[in-house]
Amino acid sequence: xxERKVTVAAEVGLHARxxxxxxxxxxxxxxxxxxxxxxxxxxxxxxxxxxxLGLDVRQGEDIVIKAEGEGxxxxxxxxAAIAGTP
Amino acid sequence: MNLRGAGVxxxxxxxxxxxxxxxxxxxxxxxxxxxxxxxxxxxxxxxxGQVAGELEARGNRAGGEAKEILKAQALIAEDPGLVVGVKAxxxxxIAAPRAVYQAFAKYRDMLVSAGGYLGERVADLDDIRxxxxxxxxxxxxxxxPPVPGAGEPYVLIAVDLAPAxxxxxxxxxxxxxxxxxxxxxxxxxxxxxxxxxxxxVACPGATEIPAGTRVLVDGNTxxxxxxxxxxxxxxxxxxxxxxxxxxxTGGPGRTLDDFRVQLLANIGGPDDLDEAxxxxxxxxxxxxxxxxxxxxxxxxxxxxxxxxxRAALAAFPGGKVVVRTLDAGADKPLAFLPSxxxxxxxALGERGLRxxxxxxxxxxxxxxxxxxxxxxxxSGAVRVSAAAAELQxxxxxxxxxxxxxxFADACHARGLPQAGVMIEIPAAAxxxxxxxTVVDFVSIGTNDLAxxxxxxxxxxxxxxSLQDPWQPALLDLVAMTATAASDNGKPCGVCGESxxxxxxxxxxxxxxxxxxxxxxxxxxxxRTGLGAHTLDQCQLAAQAARGAATAAHARAAARSHLPGLVxxxx
Numbered sequence: 001x002x003e004r005k006v007t008v009a010a011e012v013g014l015h016a017r018x019x020x021x022x023x024x025x026x027x028x029x030x031x032x033x034x035x036x037x038x039x040x041x042x043x044x045x046x047x048x049x050x051x052x053l054g055l056d057v058r059q060g061e062d063i064v065i066k067a068e069g070e071g072x073x074x075x076x077x078x079x080a081a082i083a084g085t086p
Numbered sequence: 087m088n089l090r091g092a093g094v095x096x097x098x099x100x101x102x103x104x105x106x107x108x109x110x111x112x113x114x115x116x117x118x119x120x121x122x123x124x125x126x127x128x129x130x131x132x133x134x135g136q137v138a139g140e141l142e143a144r145g146n147r148a149g150g151e152a153k154e155i156l157k158a159q160a161l162i163a164e165d166p167g168l169v170v171g172v173k174a175x176x177x178x179x180i181a182a183p184r185a186v187y188q189a190f191a192k193y194r195d196m197l198v199s200a201g202g203y204l205g206e207r208v209a210d211l212d213d214i215r216x217x218x219x220x221x222x223x224x225x226x227x228x229x230x231p232p233v234p235g236a237g238e239p240y241v242l243i244a245v246d247l248a249p250a251x252x253x254x255x256x257x258x259x260x261x262x263x264x265x266x267x268x269x270x271x272x273x274x275x276x277x278x279x280x281x282x283x284x285x286x287v288a289c290p291g292a293t294e295i296p297a298g299t300r301v302l303v304d305g306n307t308x309x310x311x312x313x314x315x316x317x318x319x320x321x322x323x324x325x326x327x328x329x330x331x332x333x334x335t336g337g338p339g340r341t342l343d344d345f346r347v348q349l350l351a352n353i354g355g356p357d358d359l360d361e362a363x364x365x366x367x368x369x370x371x372x373x374x375x376x377x378x379x380x381x382x383x384x385x386x387x388x389x390x391x392x393x394x395x396r397a398a399l400a401a402f403p404g405g406k407v408v409v410r411t412l413d414a415g416a417d418k419p420l421a422f423l424p425s426x427x428x429x430x431x432x433a434l435g436e437r438g439l440r441x442x443x444x445x446x447x448x449x450x451x452x453x454x455x456x457x458x459x460x461x462x463x464x465s466g467a468v469r470v471s472a473a474a475a476e477l478q479x480x481x482x483x484x485x486x487x488x489x490x491x492x493f494a495d496a497c498h499a500r501g502l503p504q505a506g507v508m509i510e511i512p513a514a515a516x517x518x519x520x521x522x523t524v525v526d527f528v529s530i531g532t533n534d535l536a537x538x539x540x541x542x543x544x545x546x547x548x549x550x551s552l553q554d555p556w557q558p559a560l561l562d563l564v565a566m567t568a569t570a571a572s573d574n575g576k577p578c579g580v581c582g583e584s585x586x587x588x589x590x591x592x593x594x595x596x597x598x599x600x601x602x603x604x605x606x607x608x609x610x611x612x613r614t615g616l617g618a619h620t621l622d623q624c625q626l627a628a629q630a631a632r633g634a635a636t637a638a639h640a641r642a643a644a645r646s647h648l649p650g651l652v653x654x655x656x
Contacts, residue, residue: 086377
């Protein structure tokens, strides 16, 4: 299982446009993707905009993104870049 | 009869009321279907997919901001968690429309209980749900007419408006929007501003306005007047025109009696410069440099930093640019700058300048980049015979005079003559006298100063009242700092949220603050509010605010000395 820890940089947090861009990228990946707030948070489905919004991640907060399987690293890099974009 | 809500899109609109009603009814609880579950599941999934497609298509036709918003709405309609929920409910024997209703309810409850920004998304969720249910039950969806009815644009009134409704409307059809629900960040507010149509939200009783009644909507003051007279209309229009004339006036910040107060913009990177320039900023009062560092595995190079800093200097020839050195650590940790130990209380941990004491090479590189940026910009300015922008550098999270001295020495040694510190820790405000004497300027960060003074996490919604910039104790700390600065002939700025409130901006000037920095969008209103009052009035307002016992009283007392704000609708 590969994972990335990233600090959400957008002023609106992981909401609105950043959340939509994140999910649009996640749904294209063949494998399951989970997102949790902080290292100890409950993981949610990274392809679900409603669950991502429900995490209520604010600017400066950390998320941990996990995926498994072939191409997982590329997918995680792309998602981490979106979450880390101001 | 007149109503009042919150004006969220400026301007005056008049026209006949068009009240949008006829919401899709809730499918009855306990409704079931005939036959096997498979076709019922397919029916539900198809309806969700069709609504997603329709929302996306509307967005593509509308373009711009509406396109982005509707694309996100489409994602919700096809949310995998939602689809799984609907299918599971159908498998339990619940009919598709009711299953959709219940599956949405789970997320709706989550948004409602979160409140704030998420709470304002409830209307969007309801609209998607109703569209799906309408497809399943054949119920007609209410929709505002895309062309004006009786040859003139109408005032669209609803409990709340969904972006799917408003996206395809234009100024030709709609004179104004009024909704009972919604807030300043609701989609009605965002899209109405983008369309340039006046809007009032959070206006109770609006949907009881009889259809066809002539309505005047003042998007500045939030007033909604029924059957306005010609003189009512003329009065609102001229107040708006006066406001707009003064708002759009650029030029330097000054009080009515010509006391100069530099009005600067807070920026997070070169991308924000255009907006700052358009809003008439005289420079940058807070350049947050974290954007260069966040999400990186190693520190950005001196050359990369230099280019980003020089862009801001080049944008304000003859102006001023205040750069805040990296404010990372604790809640904004960087992989290449780990703190010494895990921090259970990150806001009180190794952040800001404290982290530089552990990683002096990162500070050295940042100061080097700033120094080069200033030098290159100066030589560029000489070539075109323009005045170069003045670069000032300040450190965040400074608690003592010793730290301030250390930072100022490091800047001066790098050829950066203007070195300052943020005042955001109460200890620094209490001993402002000893800090200002070792630096060239100070800048008060009111958000963190409030967080630390009131021991109230700035991210805690429940403690919001302690984060109120009108808290008299916070005003005392600002006054202490500003007085110490002016006694020693050093400039004192404010670069927190509070500078963005026109009334508070006047109070800050009255307390002795010499520059104000804020999000660019707030500059026109602050410039206008300040220009309507004398320094004497600002000082009286400041005195009155500090004399009050509560934040609410402080605000009211200050405003009573600032009569121009009401006239300007600020």
